Amino acid sequence: MASAETGSTETRRVAVLAYDHVAAFDLGVPSQVFSSATDADDRPLYDVITVTPKGLPVVTSAGFTVSGTSDLSAIRHAHTVVVPGPHRGPALETGSIDPDLATALIDFVEHGGRVMSICTGAFVLAAAGLLNGRKATTHWRFADRFRTIFPLVSLHPDVLFTEDAPVFTSAGAAAGIDLCLHLVRMDAGSRIANRAARRCVVPAWRSGGQAQYIEKPVPDARDVSDTAAARAWLLDNLSEPISVATLAARVHMSERHFTRRFREETGLSVVSWITEQRLARARELLEETGLSIEEIARRSGLGSTANLRTRMSAALGTTPAAYRRAFRVK
DNA sequence: GGGATCTACCGCCACA
DNA sequence: TGTGTGGCGGTAGATC
Numbered sequence: 001m002a003s004a005e006t007g008s009t010e011t012r013r014v015a016v017l018a019y020d021h022v023a024a025f026d027l028g029v030p031s032q033v034f035s036s037a038t039d040a041d042d043r044p045l046y047d048v049i050t051v052t053p054k055g056l057p058v059v060t061s062a063g064f065t066v067s068g069t070s071d072l073s074a075i076r077h078a079h080t081v082v083v084p085g086p087h088r089g090p091a092l093e094t095g096s097i098d099p100d101l102a103t104a105l106i107d108f109v110e111h112g113g114r115v116m117s118i119c120t121g122a123f124v125l126a127a128a129g130l131l132n133g134r135k136a137t138t139h140w141r142f143a144d145r146f147r148t149i150f151p152l153v154s155l156h157p158d159v160l161f162t163e164d165a166p167v168f169t170s171a172g173a174a175a176g177i178d179l180c181l182h183l184v185r186m187d188a189g190s191r192i193a194n195r196a197a198r199r200c201v202v203p204a205w206r207s208g209g210q211a212q213y214i215e216k217p218v219p220d221a222r223d224v225s226d227t228a229a230a231r232a233w234l235l236d237n238l239s240e241p242i243s244v245a246t247l248a249a250r251v252h253m254s255e256r257h258f259t260r261r262f263r264e265e266t267g268l269s270v271v272s273w274i275t276e277q278r279l280a281r282a283r284e285l286l287e288e289t290g291l292s293i294e295e296i297a298r299r300s301g302l303g304s305t306a307n308l309r310t311r312m313s314a315a316l317g318t319t320p321a322a323y324r325r326a327f328r329v330k
Numbered sequence: 331g332g333g334a335t336c337t338a339c340c341g342c343c344a345c346a
Numbered sequence: 347t348g349t350g351t352g353g354c355g356g357t358a359g360a361t362c
Contacts, residue, residue: 244339253352254351255353259338263339333362336360338357341354342356345350
């Protein structure tokens with residue numbers, strides 16, 4: 001767990017599943033992200049291997065061959081199994097997969113393993129029966145097909161990733177990066193996850209609840225009244241009392257237009273976005289400082305310890321003190 | 331725990 | 347006619 005930053009040499013094996021027609025981009029994501037997570041002495045926290053159903057080379061969607069792989073027996077020794085999405089094949093078309101693969105995945109989860117899917121990899125997990133009754137997501141373009149084939153799964157096609165431990169699913173390949181970083185953050189804390197994100201040159205923090213499809217992801221640089229300026233100001237003033245009216249006034253918009261543009265650009269309401277940023281700030285302060293919980297609540301803008309505790313409990317299922325014990329950087 | 335109040339959100343419509 | 351923007355009002359959730 002948090003011991004990585006504090007000197008432990010424990011490494012966790014991540015087994016990435018490859019098979020014929022696997023999406024090449026998805027396949028590279030977990031290796032890149034998990035291999036970028038290192039401790040304070042730059043030692044790797046994860047050992048990433050590639051696994052194929054028979055241990056034989058497979059051909060990706062891009063046409064190149066993946067070799068040097070292990071067979072399914074290797075996942076028994078893994079901490080996390082990653083299932084990238086198929087580009088085509090029976091999982092996508094009929095919701096069926098190799099019975100040996102299904103058995104291996106079910107056995108892995110039943111013995112305490114953690115699995116995550118990227119993009120249409122959710123079809124593989126669902127075909128194995130691992131998503132029945134669970135929350136899941138997949139690429140929004142495949143949502144209708146997914147619902148038709150797997151009616152027992154609670155599909156949330158409007159989010160970046162879902163968390164229904166020990167099963168995690170993500171939307172497109174970019175959301176797969178976010179989910180990998182989320183798992184690193186769970187395992188080793190924000191500092192290590194943020195450093196891994198920097199190495200991958202991706203945003204350090206996008207929560208699972210953000211929208212998959214954002215109307216205007218990149219603000220128009222010529223538009224001086226865009227909400228990006230308000231968001232930048234917000235991040236510098238999280239500890240201050242903030243209202244929508246204040247923010248709208250800062251960028252010379254009506255409140256109505258500001259809230260509308262804010263949701264278009266971030267996929268979240270103003271309050272939801274601010275709360276997420278405040279929670280992220282609180283987590284950083286818990287990990288990296290010895291400040292009192294009360295002071296952290298104040299500096300993060302969450303106000304009171306009661307509010308901080310409520311927010312952390314809702315978002316992470318833990319308390320500030322327990323979070324600090326797990327992730328405090330010594 | 332319940333009521334009052336405040337604030338945020340969003341649908342709808344009008345206007346430039 | 348289509349698009350961007352602002353105002354109004356109802357509803358829901360948060361806070362006191």
